[in-house]
Amino acid sequence: MIVALDGSVLFVAQPSLQRDLSASLAQVQWTSTAYLLTVASLLVLAGRLGDRYGHTRLLLIGSLGFGAASAGIAVAPSVGWVIALRAVQGVCGALLQPATLALLRQVYPPDRLGPPVALRTSAIGAAAAAGPLLGGFLVEEFGWRSVFVINVPAALVIGLFCLAARVPAARGDRDASPRLEAGGALLLAVALALLVNALAGVELHGWADGRTVGGLLASSAAAAVLVRHERRSHHPLVPAAVARSVPVTASMAMLLFTASGMFGALFVSTYFLQYALGLDPLDSVLRSLPLTAMMIVGAPLAGRLLRVLGARTTALGGVLLVVLGTGWLAGTGSGTGPVAMGGAFALLGAGYATVMVTATGTVVGDAPAGYAGVVGGLKQTAVNIGPVLGIAVAAGLLPAAGGVRAQQWEGAMGTALLVLAATAALALVPAALLPGARTGPPPGDTGRGRPEKAAPCLTSPSEV
Secondary structure: OHHHHHHHHHHHHHHHHHHHHOOOHHHHHHHHHHHHHHHHHHHHHHHHHHHHHOHHHHHHHHHHHHHHHHHHHHOOOOHHHHHHHHHHHHHHHHHHHHHHHHHHHHHOOHHHOHHHHHHHHHHHHHHHHHHHHHHHHHHHHHOOOHHHHOHHHHHHHHHHHHHHOOOOOOOOHHHHOOOOOHHHHHHHHHHHHHHHHHHHOHHHHOOOOHHHHHHHHHHHHHHHHHHHHHHHOOOOOOOHHHHOOHHHHHHHHHHHHHHHHHHHHHHHHHHHHHHHOOOOHHHHHHHOHHHHHHHHHHHHHHHHHHHHHOHHHHHHHHHHHHHHHHHHHHOOOOOOOHHHHHHHHHHHHHHHHHHHHHHHHHHHHHOOOOOHHHHHHHHHHHHHHHHHHHHHHHHOOOOOOOOOOHHHHHHHHHHHHHHHHHHHHOOHHHHOOOOOOOOOOOOOOOOOOOHHHOOOOOOOOOOO
């Protein structure tokens, strides 16, 4: 929740931050990009470290570091300090995210993962919804620095829980997780950082710009070297048991395409509401509240559907809802009322919650012993890269903000949203590769409350 809340309140605080620190637009964008670069490039490594040294320890370090970096930003004298400390926040955020998923795998047996996983998804949705509202109030009453101050007590509370928690150790996990090899971790971080930086720059430079093309080529080259290195390594960063798991890799691909479509659609609709229709930020947030409401309500329901219908059917239904919601938005315009647009957002929220629950339950349940952290890191990487890709696709299809009339925006918005719906539809292919419903208890689930003895549960209720 602390990561989701921090990300959503930042957008509200950025205009005030820019004025107070006399920052340029590029510098303000880097307050977001610096965080995204570090968190996306380090998630898999952080999960691997948790597998090796303990997820509770990583969660403690990450939460306290996140709080300390937030406190530093609250007193930062210049935008350069803000950017640097946002990068530190990204490092700590990378430690936090895989640890929470791995701890669920460690504490709950596969057939009981549903409720805690669904609760996690609902909490993330609630935090994302509360962020803009809370951020607007804090910025208005206390200034932009206050949005970072609120992270400090939250981080301390998480740290105290980590110190008090007694998490049962999964037998054999430490032995199953061999030593780390720095080469693979460095290559993955470089490849992801180059990719994120190139995609984040599309909004400013476009797809054809040399910086974008060069960044994508460099990222592809680093990825090729990484694959070659991993195949030859005796201790690969992503173990063969994980890389060869169809449920895990299919879930990653499904999340990537679905997140691209949905967050790209949110980007397009937000620009349309504010620049074409002239709504203020609060009104535009209120228009999209049905999305968050359906994420909160839909996550527990998706968990139940997953238990009954299995991962494949549930995932296909969730992806179709995202595609239909995006397509519905493509048909809206300046004459569309808030109720009709809210219906489209509701479909997006219900669909994305269903996809998240299914993918999380699959990857957490299917994680080999000792590798729950690296699997959680892979899942969170897809969740972080997907929105960047979707926004890059949308940005390349939209006109300059404020430079055209509403009618022109409507045409460009419709085209962009149809492309994004097609992007989300690509997730149907990996969704079809997920396992179907089981007719009996998971084989090998012989120890109640002992996940290290349980077989992979590919149909249990789940979440992000």
